């Protein structure tokens with residue numbers, strides 16, 4: 001199928017996923033479930049070329065993520081080139097490997113910004129959810145980030161197991177001197193989809209968390225900006241995922257596959273080009289993978305005649321595939337979707353579960369053994 005797509009502007013955000021290797025094993029990780037089958041990584045020179053091509057295209061922000069990007073020992077070289085090219089650089093890290101010495105080297109290379117992830121405000125839950133002993137380390141890293149003069153940006157993925165601690169999470173971020181705190185409600189794809197039953201909060205939990213967050217916002221004003229990323233399962237409204245397919249974000253996976261979002265590779269019937277075979281310009285403007293869901297021309301009903309179609313652009317293609325088995329369907333989180341009942345049922349099912357029983361079905365941690373097991377067992381996804 002060839003879709004007539006509007007000519008896009010430049011990709012403002014280039015996200016370089018440098019590696020899928022990671023010392024943590026988070027149960028909500030957004031890396032592909034089959035990451036263990038994708039061990040190839042671009043070399044240093046390839047990444048430097050990608051950075052140059054991205055900048056020529058007009059990209060201005062460069063995110064460096066993973067996995068854990070600090071596991072790449074050429075990170076300083078990559079950041080130095082990104083800084084030389086004029087990108088605003090942002091390192092997204094668990095903190096593992098960010099010693100004072102490494103932080104100084106990254107600062108000298110020109111790194112602008114570090115986003116540090118926490119799993120919770122308590123050692124027990126932080127370490128349980130990541131399946132590592134990293135809580136103390138993260139606290140040390142937070143201080144290292146402050147010492148280097150970077151803006152302190154903390155990111156906490158929110159779900160049923162930590163949402164009731166939100167007051168303490170915000171307090172912890174404030175005590176650490178964070179300028180920004182992102183409370184990102186879990187998006188249910190990749191590993192979070194595997195663990196959805198245990199991670200989905202109830203409506204009451206969410207309402208309470210928003211009230212607590214609002215109270216802190218009033219108390220702290222501009223001293224710490226708190227972003228509460230709304231959960232689309234509970235809202236009945238689709239969001240403009242990645243700000244629109246192929247509109248702003250260009251992700252390059254560790255093996256060089258270029259993607260409109262970090263989970264798009266799972267969508268069937270779509271080929272995504274590799275930066276080793278094509279220039280970023282060809283990929284962005286001409287590839288079928290980037291053009292397929294651009295604009296609104298690909299939509300079917302109810303999106304095609306919906307008065308919100310320009311606002312939400314049909315929602316998330318990956319979620320449509322996971323829940324409706326059709327990447328061109330309306331995102332089932334939208335109340336107008338014929339598959340919306342799957343979302344309503346998932347939330348009701350999670351709410352009906354006794355919290356004490358949440359551990360009856362063990363969480364599936366993101367690790368190579370589980371990745372291989374799930375990849376072998378993976379058939380068609382369904383709600």
Ligand code: FES
Pocket residue numbers: 189241242261262263264315316317318319
């Ligand atoms: Fe892929 Fe939303 S995560 S389009």
